[in-house]
Amino acid sequence: MTNSSKDPSGGGPDGAATPIATGSRSGRRPLQIGKGWVQAAGLVFLTGFFVVVLMGYLTYQSSPPIPQRVVSTSGQPVFTGQDVRAGQDVFLRNGLMEYGSIFGHGAYLGPDFTADYLHRSADLVRAGYGAAGSDTAAQRTRTDFKTNRYDPTTGVLTFSDAQTAAFATLTAHYAEFFASPAGKTGLRPAAITDPTQIRQLTSYFAWSAWASAADRPGSDYSYTNNWPSEPLVGNAPSAHVVLWSVLSLIALLGGTGALFAAFGRWDWLGWHGRDQHELRFREPQRVRLTASQRATAWFFLTMTVLFLIQTLVGAASEHYRADLGSFFGLPLDHWLPYNLVRTWHVQLSLFWVSTSFLAAGVFLVPMITGRRDVKGQHLLTYTLLGALALVVVGSLLGELAGMRGAFGRAWSWLGMQGFEYLDLGKLWQLLLTVGMIFWVVILWRGLRKRLRAESRANLPWLFFFAALALPVVYATGLLARHDSGYTVTDFWRFMVVHLWVEDFLELFTTVMVAYIFVLLGVVREKVALRVIFLDIVLYSAGGVIGTAHHWYFNGEPAAVLGLGAFFSAFEVIPLTFLTVEAWSFIRLGARQEARSASDFPHRWAVMFLVAVGFWNFVGAGIFGFLINLPIVSYYEIGTALTANHAHAAMMGVYGMLAVGFAVFALRYLVPKDSWSDRLASISFWSLNVGLAWMVFVTLLPLGILQLYHAVDVGYYDARTLAYVGNRTNTLLEWLRLPGDVLFIVGGVGPLLWLAVRGALHRGRHHDLPDQDDQHLFTEVQHLEPAEASAAGSITGAAT
Amino acid sequence: MTFEAAFMIGYANVLLLIALGLHRLGRVNTSPWSSRALAGHQRRHSDDAPHDGSPPGDMGPDHDLPAWPHGEPRRLHTGIAMIAATAAMVLVVAAMVRHHATAEVLLLTATGVAAGALVARLGNALRTAESLAIHARQRVRRQRH
Numbered sequence: 001m002t003n004s005s006k007d008p009s010g011g012g013p014d015g016a017a018t019p020i021a022t023g024s025r026s027g028r029r030p031l032q033i034g035k036g037w038v039q040a041a042g043l044v045f046l047t048g049f050f051v052v053v054l055m056g057y058l059t060y061q062s063s064p065p066i067p068q069r070v071v072s073t074s075g076q077p078v079f080t081g082q083d084v085r086a087g088q089d090v091f092l093r094n095g096l097m098e099y100g101s102i103f104g105h106g107a108y109l110g111p112d113f114t115a116d117y118l119h120r121s122a123d124l125v126r127a128g129y130g131a132a133g134s135d136t137a138a139q140r141t142r143t144d145f146k147t148n149r150y151d152p153t154t155g156v157l158t159f160s161d162a163q164t165a166a167f168a169t170l171t172a173h174y175a176e177f178f179a180s181p182a183g184k185t186g187l188r189p190a191a192i193t194d195p196t197q198i199r200q201l202t203s204y205f206a207w208s209a210w211a212s213a214a215d216r217p218g219s220d221y222s223y224t225n226n227w228p229s230e231p232l233v234g235n236a237p238s239a240h241v242v243l244w245s246v247l248s249l250i251a252l253l254g255g256t257g258a259l260f261a262a263f264g265r266w267d268w269l270g271w272h273g274r275d276q277h278e279l280r281f282r283e284p285q286r287v288r289l290t291a292s293q294r295a296t297a298w299f300f301l302t303m304t305v306l307f308l309i310q311t312l313v314g315a316a317s318e319h320y321r322a323d324l325g326s327f328f329g330l331p332l333d334h335w336l337p338y339n340l341v342r343t344w345h346v347q348l349s350l351f352w353v354s355t356s357f358l359a360a361g362v363f364l365v366p367m368i369t370g371r372r373d374v375k376g377q378h379l380l381t382y383t384l385l386g387a388l389a390l391v392v393v394g395s396l397l398g399e400l401a402g403m404r405g406a407f408g409r410a411w412s413w414l415g416m417q418g419f420e421y422l423d424l425g426k427l428w429q430l431l432l433t434v435g436m437i438f439w440v441v442i443l444w445r446g447l448r449k450r451l452r453a454e455s456r457a458n459l460p461w462l463f464f465f466a467a468l469a470l471p472v473v474y475a476t477g478l479l480a481r482h483d484s485g486y487t488v489t490d491f492w493r494f495m496v497v498h499l500w501v502e503d504f505l506e507l508f509t510t511v512m513v514a515y516i517f518v519l520l521g522v523v524r525e526k527v528a529l530r531v532i533f534l535d536i537v538l539y540s541a542g543g544v545i546g547t548a549h550h551w552y553f554n555g556e557p558a559a560v561l562g563l564g565a566f567f568s569a570f571e572v573i574p575l576t577f578l579t580v581e582a583w584s585f586i587r588l589g590a591r592q593e594a595r596s597a598s599d600f601p602h603r604w605a606v607m608f609l610v611a612v613g614f615w616n617f618v619g620a621g622i623f624g625f626l627i628n629l630p631i632v633s634y635y636e637i638g639t640a641l642t643a644n645h646a647h648a649a650m651m652g653v654y655g656m657l658a659v660g661f662a663v664f665a666l667r668y669l670v671p672k673d674s675w676s677d678r679l680a681s682i683s684f685w686s687l688n689v690g691l692a693w694m695v696f697v698t699l700l701p702l703g704i705l706q707l708y709h710a711v712d713v714g715y716y717d718a719r720t721l722a723y724v725g726n727r728t729n730t731l732l733e734w735l736r737l738p739g740d741v742l743f744i745v746g747g748v749g750p751l752l753w754l755a756v757r758g759a760l761h762r763g764r765h766h767d768l769p770d771q772d773d774q775h776l777f778t779e780v781q782h783l784e785p786a787e788a789s790a791a792g793s794i795t796g797a798a799t
Numbered sequence: 800m801t802f803e804a805a806f807m808i809g810y811a812n813v814l815l816l817i818a819l820g821l822h823r824l825g826r827v828n829t830s831p832w833s834s835r836a837l838a839g840h841q842r843r844h845s846d847d848a849p850h851d852g853s854p855p856g857d858m859g860p861d862h863d864l865p866a867w868p869h870g871e872p873r874r875l876h877t878g879i880a881m882i883a884a885t886a887a888m889v890l891v892v893a894a895m896v897r898h899h900a901t902a903e904v905l906l907l908t909a910t911g912v913a914a915g916a917l918v919a920r921l922g923n924a925l926r927t928a929e930s931l932a933i934h935a936r937q938r939v940r941r942q943r944h
């Protein structure tokens with residue numbers, strides 16, 4: 001046998017780098033796969049978005065009205081629409097959505113204030129109507145709450161006298177709760193003391209409780225599809241909740257079967273079994289990095305530091321669940337109350353993951369183009385890092401100051417905007433969007449020449465489009481405004497929390513991972529392209545419309561519940577499926593590695609991808625679907641089972657990916673003698689074991705117990721501080737400690753060490769060959785002996 | 800029996816089943832030449848099937864591991880399964896400290912012993928997988944030279 005060395009840039013089928021053999025009249029390299037893929041993806045994508053726009057229209061049309069005035073039967077004013085809006089501001093500004101929840105959405109330590117107000121007021125009303133056990137009293141209470149006495153022509157909502165009296169009593173109750181100087185609630189002691197603000201806050205809770213019980217006009221269920229479960233007012237799962245749960249299950253089973261059958265029938269990805277090419281992987285330290293690539297070392301260091309801080313504030317917020325009293329004797333709630341550390345924990349998770357993704361994008365560009373940086377690229381990269389640091393530090397400090405009442409009328413711009421996951425002030429949110437656009441510009445500058453030579457559905461363009469989609473979709477979150485009705489704000493909030501995270505980050509990730517494999521030579525470009533288009537089809541079919549699984553009970557009409565339940569079931573299919581698929585994807589790499597004459601340098605980056613596959617299946621697929629049926633979500637929303645899914649999916653998938661990207665790049669940035677596979681291995685196992693411990697020892701059992709309690713005793717009760725801090729729960733919370741310590745010390749620690757080495761050295765490898773080469777492998781073509789002797793050059797290369 | 804003890808026993812047993820399930824899942828061979836998802840592909844290119852020592856169907860405990868990284872999901876699954884079984888053991892021990900009724904002690908002990916046995920078995924499986932992985936890597940190196 002013989003071998004002939006081939007430069008992968010030479011216009012080969014993989015198009016890993018320049019120069020490119022163009023084959024079309026436009027001078028662009030033609031599309032590498034059938035047009036059908038592009039058309040199918042476009043069609044599914046557009047259909048999905050058409051339905052999302054339709055749901056947006058329904059949101060604006062059918063969300064629960066905020067009355068102009070609420071009066072008692074005897075005509076006394078109770079509160080106004082202005083109070084409700086101002087109450088929402090008080091709620092957001094003080095970070096209460098990061099303490100408890102409203103309509104089931106928010107944090108899980110404090111109560112759900114909708115259910116809390118509903119239960120307490122119903123209890124007071126019934127007590128006012130007669131002794132406990134009196135059927136008449138129970139019936140009158142139900143009638144008071146279920147009858148919709150809102151008059152849309154006058155904008156007046158009428159409360160019964162008993163409801164009015166309950167409002168006054170509960171205003172006093174919340175005054176005591178929020179102004180308590182003793183603390184012990186997780187909030188800052190005396191967090192809200194102003195009586196006007198307390199009244200406004202109570203009005204907000206009262207309005208949400210009204211919407212959750214009063215029948216929607218023309219229906220026999222409430223604006224929230226009868227959520228929360230509350231026997232006192234006759235709130236039980238509506239027929240829609242049950243019906244769409246059954247249909248959702250059928251969609252999952254039928255969809256999975258259909259997809260497996262279809263996949264088994266056709267040779268979708270068009271592989272060829274034998275590959276006669278042997279790869280020689282370039283040692284990472286033999287790859288000459290550009291200045292912009294070297295600048296990313298600081299991004300990865302920043303990422304790791306943010307990751308460390310995120311886990312530390314996470315540990316602090318966990319401590320509140322284990323012991324509300326104090327932090328080993330220290331009154332932590334004076335300085336770092338639960339809602340602040342929880343806000344930082346959630347915000348930092350998005351920040352560190354994004355930092356890694358931004359850096360990985362910049363790092364990849366020169367590898368894609370095979371060229372040196374365009375002028376000034378590294379300066380722009382450093383500017384991006386500066387902007388990112390400004391947004392991170394500014395927004396976190398803004399949240400701290402905002403919760404303490406700073407910034408006056410500019411609170412929502414500079415301080416705590418307060419929507420869970422979109423907690424950062426609007427100015428910071430805007431700057432972050434601009435920063436991402438700036439990042440896209442950096443990518444564009446680097447890719448420009450390459451893009452000019454490519455069909456718009458080839459890998460370089462897909463990489464660019466997937467990146468461009470990130471600021472565009474994130475920007476929709478700017479439409480969540482503190483002065484809009486809750487249902488409308490939630491519509492826009494989930495454009496970021498769901499659509500941006502689960503669909504567009506997923507798309508960007510698939511493109512990045514596929515491209516990295518192509519650049520490493522282990523996957524053919526055509527296969528990678530097909531996987532990406534398949535991903536777009538499968539994720540768009542479920543994920544886009546499936547956003548509505550977050551809107552079952554927040555005031556959206558039943559049609560949205562149905563669409564959400566049905567289509568989100570399809571979201572699970574690619575998770576079970578693409579993980580199977582992903583292995584096969586890597587499999588190609590494996591065969592190449594077995595044949596390669598040099599070690600595969602990215603063992604640990606690939607291991608993090610293996611973990612992504614695992615957690616995608618367990619965390620997103622199993623734990624996600626566990627809480628996805630409307631009938632489960634009805635009792636489960638805002639409980640520890642959500643936290644169980646959120647951690648396993650968010651850390652398990654995007655966290656592991658972000659770390660995987662960092663390990664990939666650090667392999668080039670850290671000198672050979674400072675790189676340690678052992679440290680990467682310790683980090684890998686500690687992160688995975690720590691996450692599994694957290695899930696199996698604490699979050700899953702806590703969630704099962706809380707779900708049982710919500711069904712057995714009531715949702716309101718399952719969300720009280722007394723329930724959350726009971727003996728069994730406390731034991732489970734404390735048992736989590738060893739896993740958390742391992743996660744932080746063994747998982748983040750070694751990563752930080754490698755990132756520091758990367759930042760100190762920044763890929764300045766000595767004794768590099770003169771040529772400026774970004775190719776990560778060379779391909780050696782094997783010829784059968786007969787062919788080789790015909791060519792007259794047998795050199796006896798090893799196979 | 801108290802609710803807490805009953806829950807701990809029930810949940811610990813569920814964890815043991817989860818551990819067994821994860822370990823089993825890790826034995827599924829992810830090679831494109833045996834993955835059910837790619838049956839169409841396999842039929843078309845059956846002549847091309849590589850002979851790289853990758854066993855068809857599931858990987859049995861005594862089978863050789865397929866080429867890297869296809870042994871790694873197995874190790875990860877078994878590793879996490881071991882964590883689930885260890886978690887069951889720890890929960891049972893914690894419950895034993897609190898609950899001392901005869902029925903509780905008996906059931907907790909039985910679950911604890913089952914968990915311990917599973918941890919030991921998974922530990923063995925993990926060690927075997929690890930040595931197979933090392934062996935596979937050495938084989939690749941030998942092939943290269």
Ligand code: HEM
Pocket residue numbers: 104105106420501502549550568569571572575616620621624625627628633636637638639642645646647649650653654
């Ligand atoms: C990698 C993919 C995924 C990630 C990163 C992810 C992440 C999250 C996060 C962070 C939350 C918490 C939101 C909150 O507290 O308001 C959440 C909630 C939820 N997720 Fe996912 N998820 C993923 C996939 C899925 C899938 C596939 C399903 C099922 C089809 C699903 C179903 C749900 C449901 C129903 C909720 C709402 C729970 C509640 O509001 O209490 N997720 N997800």
